[in-house]
Amino acid sequence: MHPNIWKASGHVDTFSDPMVDCLVTKKRVRADHVEPQSGVVYKWSGATEIQGVADAGELPTSALAAIDAAGVSFSVLLAKGKPPESARKVAIQFYQQRGLKQPELLGETTASIENTRAFNPENGAQLTEPKPFNLMFHTFVGATATDADKAYLRPETAQAIFAQFKNVVDSTRQKVPFGVCQIGKAFRNEVTPRNFTFRSREFEQMELEFFIKPDEAIRITHGSVAQWSEGADLSAPKPNWGWEMWHRYWVAQRTAYYHSIGLTDEVLAYHWQTPEELAHYARACVDILFKFPFGTDELEGIAARGNFDLSQHQEHSGKSQEVFDEELRAAANKLDEAAKAAIVADAESEWAAGAAKKGVSEEVGRTAARAFCEKLFKGIYIPHVIEPSAGLDRLALAVLCLAYSEVEKTDPKGNVEKVNVMRFHPRVAPIKVAVFPLLKNKPELVAKARGVYDLLKKHLAADYDEGGSIGRRYARQDEAGTPFGVTIDFDTIGENGPDLLDTVTLRHRDDARQERVPISELLPRMLAAIS
RNA sequence: GCGGGUAUAGCUCAAUGGUAGAGCACUAGCCUUCCAAGCUUGUGACGAGGGUUCGAUUCCCUCUACCCGCUCCA
Numbered sequence: 001m002h003p004n005i006w007k008a009s010g011h012v013d014t015f016s017d018p019m020v021d022c023l024v025t026k027k028r029v030r031a032d033h034v035e036p037q038s039g040v041v042y043k044w045s046g047a048t049e050i051q052g053v054a055d056a057g058e059l060p061t062s063a064l065a066a067i068d069a070a071g072v073s074f075s076v077l078l079a080k081g082k083p084p085e086s087a088r089k090v091a092i093q094f095y096q097q098r099g100l101k102q103p104e105l106l107g108e109t110t111a112s113i114e115n116t117r118a119f120n121p122e123n124g125a126q127l128t129e130p131k132p133f134n135l136m137f138h139t140f141v142g143a144t145a146t147d148a149d150k151a152y153l154r155p156e157t158a159q160a161i162f163a164q165f166k167n168v169v170d171s172t173r174q175k176v177p178f179g180v181c182q183i184g185k186a187f188r189n190e191v192t193p194r195n196f197t198f199r200s201r202e203f204e205q206m207e208l209e210f211f212i213k214p215d216e217a218i219r220i221t222h223g224s225v226a227q228w229s230e231g232a233d234l235s236a237p238k239p240n241w242g243w244e245m246w247h248r249y250w251v252a253q254r255t256a257y258y259h260s261i262g263l264t265d266e267v268l269a270y271h272w273q274t275p276e277e278l279a280h281y282a283r284a285c286v287d288i289l290f291k292f293p294f295g296t297d298e299l300e301g302i303a304a305r306g307n308f309d310l311s312q313h314q315e316h317s318g319k320s321q322e323v324f325d326e327e328l329r330a331a332a333n334k335l336d337e338a339a340k341a342a343i344v345a346d347a348e349s350e351w352a353a354g355a356a357k358k359g360v361s362e363e364v365g366r367t368a369a370r371a372f373c374e375k376l377f378k379g380i381y382i383p384h385v386i387e388p389s390a391g392l393d394r395l396a397l398a399v400l401c402l403a404y405s406e407v408e409k410t411d412p413k414g415n416v417e418k419v420n421v422m423r424f425h426p427r428v429a430p431i432k433v434a435v436f437p438l439l440k441n442k443p444e445l446v447a448k449a450r451g452v453y454d455l456l457k458k459h460l461a462a463d464y465d466e467g468g469s470i471g472r473r474y475a476r477q478d479e480a481g482t483p484f485g486v487t488i489d490f491d492t493i494g495e496n497g498p499d500l501l502d503t504v505t506l507r508h509r510d511d512a513r514q515e516r517v518p519i520s521e522l523l524p525r526m527l528a529a530i531s
Numbered sequence: 532g533c534g535g536g537u538a539u540a541g542c543u544c545a546a547u548g549g550u551a552g553a554g555c556a557c558u559a560g561c562c563u564u565c566c567a568a569g570c571u572u573g574u575g576a577c578g579a580g581g582g583u584u585c586g587a588u589u590c591c592c593u594c595u596a597c598c599c600g601c602u603c604c605a
């Protein structure tokens with residue numbers, strides 16, 4: 001996507017972390033994560049091989065390294081209360097890594113220094129100059145590779161929604177509140193892609209931008225804004241909801257979704273970001289986490305982002321991102337001047353405080369608040385947004401981790417073997433049902449089983465298997481995580497009386513339980529389990 | 532990008548400076564009346580490039596991918 005999109009979204013400026021490396025341990029950390037330190041710095045202009053070592057015909061490479069290292073300066077911040085010798089030890093380590101066997105330090109000087117971030121707090125060793133590490137991949141679109149052709153691979157799908165916001169509003173006749181969602185690839189130049197597919201440079205992201213009215217608009221149309229409190233009814237949206245209720249609503253909705261595919265509260269965790277953790281434009285953000293085997297980590301973030309994104313795009317593109325709300329204008333027209341003045345006064349004090357936080361004068365905030373209210377009374381505003389943003393790969397990984405189980409089985413000979421069962425919730429199981437004839441050399445059973453398979457496969461992901469023994473086929477499906485097994489036996493074809501005709505064995509994956517079920521009941525039962 | 536490790540069949544592992552084996556899985560057939568029985572059959576691999584050598588999967592170099600550590604937030 002065009003660089004200006006990412007300029008407007010703030011990614012070009014903020015999605016870049018300055019990184020520094022420790023020259024001795026090679027450890028890489030974010031420059032702004034290094035604690036500022038004060039103390040005495042020992043500096044050396046270089047090092048050479050201690051006399052005698054090179055002469056002894058030790059290693060020619062060592063002698064060459066001595067020449068190279070003679071002009072390489074290095075410094076160490078002496079830890080408080082430690083002897084200078086400890087700093088020299090670190091320096092010797094540094095020069096040894098450059099090929100010297102027994103370095104002799106040259107040109108030692110000392111100086112005191114205040115609040116520096118140039119040294120590794122762990123060992124005092126000098127760090128490299130900060131190098132920007134941009135999390136966005138860039139490329140060139142078109143035949144020439146000049147700056148004008150530069151483009152970024154999107155680091156999130158959300159900005160495409162904002163950039164197209166007006167198109168959607170103008171063409172789909174939606175009224176706020178409404179949502180636009182997108183699923184697709186996103187790319188980030190991660191320093192450390194790890195933990196299987198948990199963090200990867202190319203990932204599948206699902207984002208929803210749910211656009212809502214500013215709280216002030218709700219106040220105009222409904223007199224007041226619903227306040228959230230513990231236990232509030234979030235089952236269905238109400239017209240007097242402001243951003244906080246909508247935010248809680250989406251947290252509840254997303255939680256209900258995770259529950260519906262088997263991710264219970266036992267394996268989920270929530271992190272409500274503290275005011276210090278929040279991005280400056282965000283009003284609230286909650287992370288939904290999953291207890292992975294490698295640690296509890298994030299699946300999804302749900303943020304209340306105010307109108308930051310659309311405002312940014314409006315500012316950078318010069319194109320209005322405002323919507324017109326007839327209901328709001330009608331309600332505003334009915335307000336008397338005192339009621340309007342109260343709304344303006346509240347907005348003024350709130351915006352003034354916000355401006356002060358950002359270091360702008362309060363008067364700027366008040367002026368902006370007045371302009372905002374003036375438009376609001378005409379029914380015009382930039383929508384605010386609630387943004388659930390989830391990683392699909394992460395969810396898939398969570399579902400796999402949760403489903404995986406090992407079961408010990410003892411065979412008739414007494415041998416214990418470990419078998420794998422994927423205990424997927426039926427809604428996410430890749431195969432919902434497998435159909436087997438009890439025996440494959442009995443044409444009547446095979447024909448009947450084929451018939452049942454044909455019946456089921458039109459409605460759900462079904463598998464048919466006649467290879468090996470019946471137990472083996474059950475085991476195969478357990479490993480694939482198929483929740484239901486259907487076996488056609490001699491009862492099914494009526495050999496043991498008319499009562500059992502057209503009934504089958506329904507076998508359950510998780511407990512190997514079997515029950516007798518008429519063929520006509522199979523589909524309704526399974527559809528109920530997966531819908 | 533830095534440091535360490537790994538790379539042989541779908542999986543787990545062998546062996547070898549001279550035609551690469553097994554178990555499981557998979558395929559086909561026989562058999563089998565409910566939880567990986569048995570017999571027979573078949574498919575299938577040395578990550579890529581270069582070097583040394585009469586000959587390299589094996590020794591050397593380079594590259595690539597993956598794993599672990601450098602802390603990120605989908």
